[in-house]
Amino acid sequence: DTEVTQTPKHLVMGMTNKKSLKCEQHMGHRAMYWYKQKAKKPPELMFVYSYEKLSINESVPSRFSPECPNSSLLNLHLHALQPEDSALYLCASSQTWDEKLFFGSGTQLSVL
Amino acid sequence: AQTVTQSQPEMSVQEAETVTLSCTYDTSESDYYLFWYKQPPSRQMILVIRQEAYKQQNATENRFSVNFQKAAKSFSLKISDSQLGDAAMYFCAYRSNPSGNTGKLIFGQGTTLQVKP
Numbered sequence: 001d002t003e004v005t006q007t008p009k010h011l012v013m014g015m016t017n018k019k020s021l022k023c024e025q026h027m028g029h030r031a032m033y034w035y036k037q038k039a040k041k042p043p044e045l046m047f048v049y050s051y052e053k054l055s056i057n058e059s060v061p062s063r064f065s066p067e068c069p070n071s072s073l074l075n076l077h078l079h080a081l082q083p084e085d086s087a088l089y090l091c092a093s094s095q096t097w098d099e100k101l102f103f104g105s106g107t108q109l110s111v112l
Numbered sequence: 113a114q115t116v117t118q119s120q121p122e123m124s125v126q127e128a129e130t131v132t133l134s135c136t137y138d139t140s141e142s143d144y145y146l147f148w149y150k151q152p153p154s155r156q157m158i159l160v161i162r163q164e165a166y167k168q169q170n171a172t173e174n175r176f177s178v179n180f181q182k183a184a185k186s187f188s189l190k191i192s193d194s195q196l197g198d199a200a201m202y203f204c205a206y207r208s209n210p211s212g213n214t215g216k217l218i219f220g221q222g223t224t225l226q227v228k229p
Contacts, residue, residue, distance in 0.1 A: 037155075040201070040222070040224075041221070041222075042203055042219030042220065042221060042222055043157070043203075043217075043219060045216055045217070048216070056216065088155055090157065092157075100147070100159050100162055101157075101159070101217065102159075103149075103156060103157035103158075104156070105154060105155065105156040106155050106156065108155075
């Protein structure tokens with residue numbers, strides 16, 4: 001299994017809603033990442049988890065809350081988002097720090 | 113800080129022809145990784161090719177090859193025998209050596225490749 005699975009594929013939410021994005025991998029990777037990507041722009045790193053511990057937070061607003069319950073699963077909890085948070089959210093994983101990243105197909109988020 | 117520059121926002125190529133996408137980067141580090149990622153309309157990021165900076169030999173993956181010029185800080189991607197399925201946005205990316213590495217990929221702005229039948 002060489003896949004990173006993200007659910008849901010599409011999400012529409014209001015500014016007062018609470019929702020969560022889910023990412024799962026079964027490759028035994030110990031580093032997992034959240035990226036945000038606007039249309040026709042490169043992905044921007046949000047968070048990095050290493051061995052289930054948050055190692056990098058790229059000054060992301062607190063309305064985004066990551067969680068890594070176990071080595072295979074990564075969540076991104078969303079609360080009180082703004083319309084400018086609408087974007088593609090990509091999850092990725094890697095074996096170790098020096099390995100290539102495997103990306104999921106993303107969750108397209110629209111905030112109304 | 114490291115930066116990655118892709119100076120070609122859009123490129124086009126005739127099917128079966130060869131095209132080269134340009135990438136330059138700026139860094140003071142001597143050991144690092146360079147990547148080309150492909151993002152088709154499905155928007156999944158797919159690794160095309162990887163180059164370790166300490167290796168002088170240019171990486172090759174089937175129809176994809178790179179021209180890595182470390183002194184010039186240049187890392188171009190050549191696609192031979194272009195196919196319709198190669199149409200996508202291509203991102204050049206840089207990553208520091210894993211020793212003390214934050215695991216952060218630094219992306220260029222991307223080049224949209226159109227393949228004409």
